[in-house]
Amino acid sequence: MHRLRCITCGKEYSPEAGRYLCDDCDSIHGTLEVIYPLDEMKIVKKFDSRKGIFQFGDLIPAKSHTVMDDYVGGTPLCRFVDKFGYKDISIKYDGTGISASYKDRASIIAINRAIEEGNDCIFCASTGNAASSLALLSANTNLRTVIFVPSTIPKGKLAQLMVAGAEIFPVEASYDEVFDLSIEIGLSNAWYTRNSAVNPYLLEGKKTGAYEICIQYDYDPPDYVFVGVGDGTIISSLCKGFKEFYILGLIKKIPKVIGVQAQGASTLMKVFEGGKLIKESVSTIADSISVGNPRDVIKACKYLSDNGGRIISVSDDEIIAAISLMAAETGIFSEPAGAVTLSGLLKSDLPRKAKVCLLVTGNGLKDTSNIKVKSFRTFTIDEVYSYFGKE
Numbered sequence: 001m002h003r004l005r006c007i008t009c010g011k012e013y014s015p016e017a018g019r020y021l022c023d024d025c026d027s028i029h030g031t032l033e034v035i036y037p038l039d040e041m042k043i044v045k046k047f048d049s050r051k052g053i054f055q056f057g058d059l060i061p062a063k064s065h066t067v068m069d070d071y072v073g074g075t076p077l078c079r080f081v082d083k084f085g086y087k088d089i090s091i092k093y094d095g096t097g098i099s100a101s102y103k104d105r106a107s108i109i110a111i112n113r114a115i116e117e118g119n120d121c122i123f124c125a126s127t128g129n130a131a132s133s134l135a136l137l138s139a140n141t142n143l144r145t146v147i148f149v150p151s152t153i154p155k156g157k158l159a160q161l162m163v164a165g166a167e168i169f170p171v172e173a174s175y176d177e178v179f180d181l182s183i184e185i186g187l188s189n190a191w192y193t194r195n196s197a198v199n200p201y202l203l204e205g206k207k208t209g210a211y212e213i214c215i216q217y218d219y220d221p222p223d224y225v226f227v228g229v230g231d232g233t234i235i236s237s238l239c240k241g242f243k244e245f246y247i248l249g250l251i252k253k254i255p256k257v258i259g260v261q262a263q264g265a266s267t268l269m270k271v272f273e274g275g276k277l278i279k280e281s282v283s284t285i286a287d288s289i290s291v292g293n294p295r296d297v298i299k300a301c302k303y304l305s306d307n308g309g310r311i312i313s314v315s316d317d318e319i320i321a322a323i324s325l326m327a328a329e330t331g332i333f334s335e336p337a338g339a340v341t342l343s344g345l346l347k348s349d350l351p352r353k354a355k356v357c358l359l360v361t362g363n364g365l366k367d368t369s370n371i372k373v374k375s376f377r378t379f380t381i382d383e384v385y386s387y388f389g390k391e
């Protein structure tokens with residue numbers, strides 16, 4: 001039912017196996033978007049926010065082939081009153097899934113497409129979350145899974161990878177370099193790729209977060225949604241998901257999407273603001289969004305201008321502070337790339353009456369290295385009794 005269209009020149013392609021990029025454009029400009037005949041599609045509001053992403057039927061360009069398909073998506077949206085200076089604020093928490101990050105939504109689509117297209121091997125380059133999600137979700141399939149990550153990957157993410165039984169290459173290089181390496185090896189071997197931007201279908205899994213936010217707000221979505229930005233796929237997917245629900249007549253307004261980057265890795269923000277394509281070396285404690293050559297930059301800029309949103313940046317200190325503040329105030333423990341959303345909100349100048357949703361894309365247990373554990377003394381059992389006045 002869907003077709004593929006080049007994000008830059010608009011050339012359309014039918015979705016045949018092995019089609020990743022436009023023939024006429026380079027790998028950054030020639031990423032493809034998945035398009036549907038939305039005007040002809042009749043979708044009724046019968047969705048359940050606790051069900052997985054395959055409930056969205058024709059809006060999902062893959063059939064379900066694996067046991068895990070029903071367990072991706074359907075994550076909680078926790079709604080708070082009077083938090084962080086806002087009357088109505090929610091956290092959409094994607095740290096609860098199979099691999100505890102938003103990446104499950106994309107990996108499961110890639111796995112099912114790989115199976116459908118008759119592949120026996122799938123690969124990806126990742127800062128860590130896409131990799132651990134792919135490795136865990138493909139563990140129960142017959143797919144050979146090959147993973148390339150920077151060797152600086154946080155221990156929690158590495159542990160997930162190690163136990164999942166994939167072939168893992170922690171490479172002494174940046175994510176941007178590992179990405180290029182993986183494409184060279186993977187595509188020359190004709191393996192199926194789960195690399196951001198190159199595979200247009202990933203975004204179709206990720207957009208379901210936007211669908212679920214609409215459903216969880218009873219089809220009256222918030223004014224603003226904040227999200228961490230690296231390659232730019234998640235932010236693009238949110239803009240696309242909200243727009244599709246709007247065109248389908250399921251919502252009456254589209255939330256503004258606000259991307260948040262780390263100051264030391266704000267390449268996509270610079271391109272969005274300056275209009276000039278750049279690549280740079282980057283550094284931030286938020287490893288998942290430490291990206292200096294964002295692969296989905298063209299789509300992200302196009303979709304974000306259409307959405308009317310923007311991108312802001314925050315310091316590493318602000319991110320570290322936000323992790324603790326969020327956990328202490330709401331009970332949600334986020335990894336740095338998710339906590340940027342709170343840092344971004346605190347830095348923004350939104351009206352206090354705005355309805356705001358923060359998308360927390362990864363569980364805090366994945367990377368605890370930046371958490372400042374307060375120095376503490378230990379107690380004997382007798383000391384604890386005496387502390388509470390019992391002899």
Ligand SMILES: Cc1ncc(COP(=O)(O)O)c(C=O)c1O
Pocket residue numbers: 101102103127129130196228229230231232233234235288289335337338361362
């Ligand atoms: C937890 C988390 N948040 C945000 C992002 C950013 O997503 P994208 O690279 O699509 O911009 C990632 C990507 O790895 C991630 O793992």
Ligand SMILES: [Zn+2]
Pocket residue numbers: 006007008009010011022023024025029030
């Ligand atoms: Zn093109």
